[in-house]
Amino acid sequence: MTKARLAWAMGTLLVAGTLNAQQPAATQSKYDPHALFSPLFYTQNGNEYRAATGEPGPSYWQNKVDYQINAKLDDTKNEVSATVTITYKNNSPLKLPFLWLQLDQNLFNKDSRGQAKMPATGRSRYGDAKSGFDGGYKIKSVQLINGATASDANYLITDTRMQLKLANALAAKGGTLKFRIEYSYTVPQYGADRTGIQPTKNGDIYAIAQWFPRLCVFDDVRGWNTDPYLGASEFYCEYGDFDVNITAPANHIVVASGDLLNPSEVFTAKQLQKYNQAKTSDATVIIRDSAEVTDPASRPSKPTVTWKYKMVNARDFAWASSKSFILDAARMNLPGGKTALAISAYPAESNGKNAWGRSTEYTKGSIENYSKRWFPYPYPAAVNVASNIGGMEYPGIVFCSYRARTAGLFGVTDHEFGHTWFPMIVGSNERRYGWMDEGFNTFINGIAEKDFNNGEYASPKRSQHGNRLFSANIESVLNTPDGMAERNIGSLLYSKPGFALGLLRDEVLGQERFDFAFRKYISDWSYKHPTPTDFFRSIENSAGEDLAWFWKAVFFETYSLDQAVNKVEYLENDVKKGAIVTIDNLEKMAMPVTIEYTTASGKVARKKLPVEIWQNNISWKVLLPTEEEVTKVVIDPDKVLPDANGANNTWSKQ
Structure with missing residues (x-):
């Protein structure tokens, strides 16, 4: 730098300092621009596994696990018994001397860690320490399979995990292992709002999930992901293929993830005809109606x-079984001319045009919409099951409350099937980062409710409904669900990240840029395991924007937003030369600013300022191009920002 250049720079710094000193915030500000806009947001560089662009790197790897399961439901004992044969493929660059499996049903063992976390008084949606139910797996055998030979495995069960110890480490880059587990368990009546039994007048409904030993994920981020299942945090699963045979009483209807391979063997001739008709019908077809539920002839006599x-x-498989099921279905039309089948299974108590009689319509509308907007639905069917579960998702099947009606049923159906995209297609780690499925899904639900049936169930606009979510009094989004106060889970996993993505789409990037970036993220990480950093980098690279300030304020910290109108003056005290409005940033968060101003003649105009005005200022002067007196100035006139103090957003001429 030349001496002249240096002198100019020093002078500029002095002038800038003087200007900032002349622009104090009206109220003492908590804002630190350098803390929010620090260039050192990312703590590590991209690598061959996870690129700096937010994409899977050229050497990204992921292990694979296939399950072949023969299961039986005993509705007199409320018992599931099964044999699962697991084929595990190690695609990692490391040898594996042992494997870890998840045994989620062990949560319901009275001595589990999760039960120890249940409150002694009050209630939790994840369990009840006072229920007296003592469940969990009864493991009959664990055997390694080598061709036609089976040998007893060396294993250790710790709470909701099983470690399978290998005499010879599983080879890297393609080594495979096959083993078989024979087990049973008693189905809990109410299984942490994810599995359970709903009594009805025509028979119990069994919603069966977390019902077989599943491989823990081994990845390049943490190695083995062995976090115990405690109830609040959900799941992190490897991808693979499922071949499942379910033997149930003949008077039951069984619905499940995936493609039904033998409909002619399980349906009556009439039901089979209706089932096949539904595959080509846009309107709902009743396969088994309410009258047939109590007719013995509606099921095989064996x-x-x-x-x-x-x-x-x-990444998972679930099912439901009941003799009380009414069954209906319709065709779903997907991109590229593909189709799938929307199916609903519900009891007589849930029937009716204002209730589950529209379930298949809701399922069809939801999946067709998300397929068109974001990424095509990948499964052959989508099953909505009425149960005692408020709402829970699995690949190709969801459980929703049998009491749900009208907007409530649409909302829970749309939300649970929205989970097809997060985390069933984009396989994030729910046990650690619940916001990456619940929050993303809440965000796409907000768009979908406006799309369905010309906005039949669209929510009215709620002014500044994000205020309570952006506060130092609430925990950081980047906590595990198990580590959050249960009362905050709805806000931190669902509402805040969902609201934040709406801000990013509508107020920061614009819909076109955001939607392009979001679709690319989904496509890049379909059937893979992204981390929060992968998501942040992906959006930034596709949108062409440094958003570290946004991620930091919303996800990492508990910052609030308070932008205020300080004063209104006129350039050189001349109304005709334009009005100068001073705005202040009083809290630790920053956002772009929209200013709406009204002049003496009643004209209303707007000016939008980018977030960069807050990169090195706590207060900012903006010149409004008007030649007449300004009578009113409002920032955030549409009340779309989570501003903590709306009272200082307006200035009016006295």
């Missing part, structure tokens, strides 16, 4: 029936 299902490239 003790049991085996339902055969297949699911490809999925």
Whole structure:
């Protein structure tokens, strides 16, 4: 730098300092521009596994696990018994001397860690320490399979995890291992709002999930992901194929993830005809109506029936069974001319045009919309099951409250099937980062409710409904669900990240830029395991924007927003030369600013300022191009920002 250049720079710094000193905030500000806009947001560089662009790197790897399961439901004992044969493929660059599996049903063992966390008084949606139910897996055998030979495995069970110890480490980059587990368990009546039994006048509804030993994820981020299942945090699963046979009483209907392979063996001739009709019908077709539920002729006259299902490239599998099910279905029309089948299973108590009679319509509308907007639905069917579960999702099947009606049923149906995209397609780690599925899904739900049936169930606009979410009195979004106060889970996993993505889309990037970036993120990480950093980098690179300030304020910290109108003056005290409005940033968060101003003649105009005005200022002067007196100035006139103090957003001429 030349001496002249240096002198100019020093002078500029002195002038800038003087200007800032002449622009104090009206109220003492908590804002530190350098803390929010620090260039050192990312703590590590991209690598061959996870690129700096937010994409999977050229050497990204992921292990694969296939399940072949033969299961039986005993509705007299409320018991599921099964044998699962697991084929595990190690695509990692490391040898594996042991494997870890999840045993989620062990949460319901009275001595589990999760039960120890249940409150002694009051209630939790994840369990009840006072219920007296003592569940969990009864493991009969664990055997390694080598061709036609089976040998007892060396294993250790710790709470909701099983460690399978290998005499010879599983080879890297393609080594495979096959083993078999024989087990049973008693189905809990109310299983942490994710599995359970709903009594009805025509028979119990069994919603069966977390029902087989599943491989823990081994990844390049943490190695083995062995966080215990405690109830609040959900799941992190590997992808693979499922071949599942479910034997149930013959008077039951069984619905499940995936493709039903033997409909002619499990349906009556009439039901089969209706089932096939539904595959080509945009209108809902009743396969088994309410009158047939109590007609013995509507089911085969033998003790049991085996339902055969297949699911490809999925991270989980769930099912439901009941003799009380009304069954209906319709075709879903997907991009590229593909189709799938929307199915609803519900009891007589849930029937009716204002209730589950529209479930298939809601399912069809939801999935067709998300397929068009974001990424095509990948499964052959989508099943909505009425149960005692408020709302829970699995690949190709969801459980929703049998009491849900009208807007409530649409909302829970749309939300649970929205989870097809997060985390079923984009396989994030729910146990650590619940906001990456619940928050993203809440965000797309907000768009979908306006799309469905010309906004039949669209919510009215709520002014500044994000205020309570942006406060130092609430925890950081980047906590595990198990580590959050239960009362805050709805806000931190669902509402705040969902609201924040709406801000990013509508107020920061604009819909076109955001939607392009969001679609690319989904496409890049479909059937893979992204981390929060992968998401942040992906959006930034596709949108061409440094958003570290946004991620920091919303997800990492508990910052509030308070932008205020300080005063209105005129350039050189001349109204005709324009009005100078001073705005202050009083809290630790920053956002772009929209100013609406009204002049003496009644004209109303707006000016939008980018977030960069807050990069090195706590107060900012903006010149409004008007030749007449200004009578009113409002910032955030549409009340779309989570501003903590709306009272200082308006200035009016006295």
